[in-house]
Amino acid sequence: MCVTLHLACTRREKAPLPPNDQLVIFAASSLRDAFNDLSTEFKQSHQNLEITLNFAGSQELRMQVEHGASFDVFASADMLQMDALAKTAFVDNPAIFARNEPVIVVSKAHASSVHGIDDLPFADRLILGASDVPIGRYTSKILDNVSRKQSVDFRGRVEARVVSRELNVRQVMAKVVLGEVDAAIVYRTDTVHAVDNVLMYAIPSDVNVIAEYPIATATHAPHVQLARDWVTFVLSMKGRSTLKRHGFRTDAITLRAEPP
């Protein structure tokens, strides 16, 4: 018994099976930690699977797809980029799989005067997402909402403090963690792993804009079945609980029926 086990073990060590399946997933920057975990979990039920995760701003991923990048699944941080790819038939059947809440983060490196959205115009330095990046567009909408509510040019006053427009939300977050800027608007999920470096303040729900994350398989996915399995997994109870652990909201998301 012992001997056979031992033999089996050594044999496995000597000749590890090369991964014969591949899955290429393009995902919004804010999904980085959640999707890394999801891919580990997914691989437990799919032996010999190699998953390549490409994280970037959703608009950049869309650009890569439009310029011929090969992928199986696309997960975006807003509907706009997904709709654009659906319209040009790069992806099939997008479905919302998660929601995310924009919040204000403040660097702990400085005694900042920012304790909420109303303080943003008084910050020394702010950093925001570029206007094409999902977080940048959500931010503009939020600032416009405040402007309308207070009937002042709140957005203009905030933008006067901005020192950079970054091309994905993780770059925004990095500058807050480094203490290069006082505050920024990022997603709640981005703060989960940075509690040592930043303080988080919620944005009042009457002005906030909740981010919606759609996921879809590529129309010409090189690994169609695996791609569908991945989407089903992300939408499953197990997938949801992982997403929840990383700060995403998954309530009011309908489970998708198993693809035929």
Add this chain to the structure above:
Amino acid sequence: MRRVTNSLVRYIAIACAGTLVLILTLPLVGLLHSLTGESFIAALHAPLVLPALKLSAMTTGLSLGIVVTLGTPLSWLLARSHGRLTRVVETLVSLPVVVPPAVAGVAMLLAFGRHGLLSGILYPKGWSISFTTGAVVLAEVFVSAPFFVQAATHAFRQIDENLLHVGRTLGASPLRIVTQITLPLAAPGLVAGAAMSWARSLGEFGATMLFAGNLPGKTQTLPLAIYTALESDTRVAQALSLLLLGFALLVFLVIRTTHVSPALGRGE
């Protein structure tokens, strides 16, 4: 038989050479792909173009000024002395040529950033040059200065000692020797070095992105504008790229017409 081998070698060489020439030139031709004069002009009217153009002109002008002003004396000193310290300094100031731009960006952030080495020393706590137009200039100086210093040092070394000696024996003042003998003789090398240096700072991207950020009108230079535009409107990125290519060709012409150019292997 020998003739056959010879011509075979020749064909292989031509095939290799042709492949490389295609790899090097096709992308440049690609910039013209499906671009008409009209769409080029239209793309250049995109809102991010003019501020980026102005900012690039301003910052590269400033950084060139700084590089030439500080780099000429440094190069002259490096060319004059041969001690171990000189060699160390020469190596150190050449290093940015091989340092990856992203590394330069992180390094500058950690040196000149809000919590970098110099915070609390060089400037008051809480303020810093990072994420300002000054940071763009500083990044450009960092990456481009070595090109000027290398070319200028080479040019100063080429000057015949005897000419300076003759000048001195004829009673010329040190200032006169510098302005009337040294600088005119080194001028072609200095101009070529300045042109290379300017081209490098015009194309600077990585360090700027990390250290200065990406804010239209303040820190978004032409290369950053290209990167940003590509994600919304490819045509704008294409037109801007063509524009930058035009500038690069201009620099190339300047270097080709000035004779001393160690960087391009045309040193005398």
